[in-house]
Amino acid sequence: MAFDFDLFVIGGGSGGVRAARIAAGHGASVALAEEYRMGGTCVIRGCVPKKLMVFASEFPTAVADARAYGWDARIGAFDWPAFRAALDAELSRLEGIYRSNAQNAGVTIFDSRATLADPHTVALADGRQISAKHILIATGGRPFVPEPWAGMGCMTSNEVFRMESLPERLLIVGGGYIASEFACIFNGLGVKVTQFYRGAQILRGFDEEARGHVASQMQADGVDLQLGTDIKALEHDGSGYRVKATTGHDGQFDAVLFATGRVPNTDGLGLQGLGLSLADNGAIPVDAFSQTAIPSIYAVGDVTDRVNLTPVAIREGHAFADTVFGATPRTVDHSLVASAVFTRPELGTIGLSEEAARDRERIHVYCAAFRPMHSLFAGRNDRVMMKLVVSQATDRVLGCHIVGDHAGEMIQLAAVAIGMGATKADFDRTMAVHPTMAEELVTMRAPTRSS
Secondary structure (H helix, E strand, C coil): CCCCEEEEEECCCHHHHHHHHHHHHCCCCEEEECCCCCCHHHHHHCHHHHHHHHHHHHHHHHHHHHHHCCCCCCCCCCCHHHHHHHHHHHHHHHHHHHHHHHHHCCCEEECCCEEEEECCEEEECCCCEEEEEEEEECCCEEECCCHHHCCCCCECCCCHHHCCCCCCEEEEECCCHHHHHHHHHHHHCCCEEEEEECCCCCCCCCCHHHHHHHHHHHHHCCCEEEECCCEEEEEEECCEEEEEECCCCCEEECEEEECCCEEECCCCCCCHHHCCCCCCCCCCCCCCCCECCCCCEEECHHHHCCCCCHHHHHHHHHHHHHHHHCCCCCCCCCCCCCEEECCCCCEEEEECCHHHHHHHCCEEEEEEEECCHHHHHCCCCCCEEEEEEEECCCCEEEEEEEECCCHHHHHHHHHHHHHCCCEHHHHHHCCCCCCCCHHHHHCCCCCCEEC
16 A cells, blocks of 8 residues: 555654654655744743743842842843744744754655544545544653643643733642753742642652652742642732632632643543553553554654653654664653653652652662752852662662752763662762762761661
8 A cells, every 4th residue: 555654743843753754764755744933832832941040040040140240230120022022023933943844854844734534544634634644652751730720721831921011919729840940940030829739749759758858948948839729719800819718828810821731642642442541641652662562553752641841752652763764663752751840949850769669679768868058158048959879789779869050061961970770889989070969979978867
């Protein structure tokens, strides 16, 4: 059977574009459909704009520190419209790069929604049907708003970058990394931020000591963090939102942002009509090579709900293309993935938390918390935390957790060593770079505790 293309990719985000480019580089004829903007969640409404907002939110503290260091520094009001205009221009530039890179690789792009008509046929929104030997689904995920509050005009991470003006009072609902990052961002931009989370501590799934350290610093910096708290009633009136809380922490807010989780973007794709069973949350089950139960259909990225991070989607897309079109079967190891949470302070992590490691084997824990030189001199009470979780049996470092400025940068380098199987003795043999925060990782001699 003759096909229009060797590969049709549905979704123009990081994973889909990488797969399309690599497949085209292997000589495949490739098409890609994207219904919104090239670049996907990360570039258009996720990692990139969020990180630029993180940078913007840090300047008030930087200017205050400058005064402590002897500079006659002042900062005025934050101009959100000016920042948003510059942000829009940068995202358009990046979108253009994604598009041109794919086109330069020989990928045919359709600016259209695409669904599956059969295992080898894609239907575009204009009625055209295109056949392909292989189909890759890379449609990512979308924010989830609990049903009682959907349709009430509240924001999610999709809409937050499009605000016309900054609210004076903002309620953020959720306790994951997205909710916590935005709480710190808007607090830094001068917004009065309240954060509701129904759980006992934010950042569920991360090391407990590290998440407690982040939460304490957020509260010290002015975020009104209300744990064990959820919305009981929500009413939108002309002046904003009246909110009743389960704990009586009621309030009036100019805007409400829900960051209560994300779900795979599979609605209406036609997968179930082809007989493909999805997970309860809509995720597409795949094997180690990202292949579904239908041999011609593959999926990568957040739509599979494995490890929902942009670099993972990129690696999965690349491995898929090498496997199917490059005659080099490759899988992705999801067991040891470094990540960073861009709260204030940042959290960088790789490997097992203390709790997960303790459930698996006997461990030593090395932990240090201290006031770093930069903020100590400036008169701030920030505290850094460095933590290594080590196997008693093998001395191998099972996990590393860093809380402090530039934790994301530090954890990337620690991930190389830990990925290579570094032991605590390897860390100890490494000469410290002084004076730095990171030197603490190689100077902790005695365990803080063992279990």
